[in-house]
Amino acid sequence: MLSLHIEQQPELLKLMQLGQEIIVLQHNQPIAKITPLNPMPKRQLGTATGLFQLSEDFNEPLADFAEYQ
Numbered sequence: 001m002l003s004l005h006i007e008q009q010p011e012l013l014k015l016m017q018l019g020q021e022i023i024v025l026q027h028n029q030p031i032a033k034i035t036p037l038n039p040m041p042k043r044q045l046g047t048a049t050g051l052f053q054l055s056e057d058f059n060e061p062l063a064d065f066a067e068y069q
Contacts, residue, residue: 012022016036024032061069 015022016034019036021036022034023030024034
C-alpha cells in the first residue's frame with residue numbers, strides 16, 4: 001500500500017475534510033476513487049426546534065452600547 005502526504009495538495013485536503021470523494025482519472029477514464037476514512041455525517045435541520053426561545057426585545061439595541069450608536 002502506498003501512503004501519500006496530502007498536505008502537498010491543500011485543495012484535495014479541504015475536499016476530503018468536507019467528506020468529498022475524489023475520482024482519479026487517466027486519459028479521461030476513472031481508474032480509482034479516494035474516499036475519506038471518516039466522512040462527516042449529514043446535518044439534520046430542525047433538531048433544536050423548541051429547545052430555546054428568543055426574548056421579545058432580542059433585536060433591540062443594548063443599553064451598554066448606547067454611546068457607540
